[in-house]
Amino acid sequence: MLIFGNWKSYVEKKEDAKTLMASAKRLAGNTKHTIVVFPPAPFISLLASTRSSVGVGAQDVSDVSIGAATGEISAGVLKQAGATYVLVGHSERRARGENAERIFEKTMRALANGLIPVLCVGEKTRDSNATYLQELRGELDAIFSRLAPRDRLKVIVAYEPVWAIGKTAADAMAPADLREMVLYVRKVLGQYMPEKVAAKAKVLYGGSVEEGSARGLAESGVSGFLIGHASAEPASFKALVNALP
Numbered sequence: 001m002l003i004f005g006n007w008k009s010y011v012e013k014k015e016d017a018k019t020l021m022a023s024a025k026r027l028a029g030n031t032k033h034t035i036v037v038f039p040p041a042p043f044i045s046l047l048a049s050t051r052s053s054v055g056v057g058a059q060d061v062s063d064v065s066i067g068a069a070t071g072e073i074s075a076g077v078l079k080q081a082g083a084t085y086v087l088v089g090h091s092e093r094r095a096r097g098e099n100a101e102r103i104f105e106k107t108m109r110a111l112a113n114g115l116i117p118v119l120c121v122g123e124k125t126r127d128s129n130a131t132y133l134q135e136l137r138g139e140l141d142a143i144f145s146r147l148a149p150r151d152r153l154k155v156i157v158a159y160e161p162v163w164a165i166g167k168t169a170a171d172a173m174a175p176a177d178l179r180e181m182v183l184y185v186r187k188v189l190g191q192y193m194p195e196k197v198a199a200k201a202k203v204l205y206g207g208s209v210e211e212g213s214a215r216g217l218a219e220s221g222v223s224g225f226l227i228g229h230a231s232a233e234p235a236s237f238k239a240l241v242n243a244l245p
């Protein structure tokens with residue numbers, strides 16, 4: 001499985017970042033799973049190394065490239081710093097006003113610079129008449145419909161229901177519900193790539209994955225997890241990875 005640790009802004013100290021990375025490397029040496037960490041951007045070059053068993057990604061990327069864009073961190077800079085992956089459209093970015101147009105631009109910038117986009121999608125709430133499925137489909141359609149066929153195959157989808165983010169294991173989605181949602185995401189992707197390819201597309205789950213919820217969720221057909229708070233502390237991340245089948 002792909003085990004992606006989104007450190008968000010939990011990690012402020014360089015020493016803490018190094019400790020977490022060292023711990024992730026020990027884990028990577030003892031597990032069949034692929035581990036990638038997403039530190040705050042200034043730590044990327046400190047932690048990334050082509051020889052490392054742990055990949056490094058960025059939490060966001062600018063929608064503009066080279067030029068007069070003060071404060072932006074372009075895909076080219078992230079690539080140079082050593083990032084391999086980049087999150088686009090995380091709900092915490094969407095909550096700050098990021099719309100589909102900008103998420104699409106970010107995805108394009110990432111692809112143009114050889115970064116693998118991890119497109120985060122997910123409904124804000126659940127309702128009994130399944131409008132959350134339309135919300136989810138809309139977020140996927142907005143990006144996939146505009147990508148060239150070969151680029152569609154490069155995007156990893158992270159399904160993160162907003163209502164499940166930042167809580168505890170008990171608040172994560174139920175494994176049976178996740179199984180349905182993963183099938184649904186792959187069904188939507190089937191419109192944009194051959195169905196056989198879509199059936200195996202990389203779909204991650206994120207939202208309160210912790211030691212206590214990881215194992216059950218891992219058996220729902222997902223390709224891996226995007227882990228927030230539990231990845232930002234060595235002991236909780238280790239316990240989570242060790243709980244995986």
Ligand code: PGA
Binds near residue numbers: 164206226227228230
């Ligand atoms: P969480 O965050 O694991 O803290 O719920 C997941 C995410 O937002 O990527």
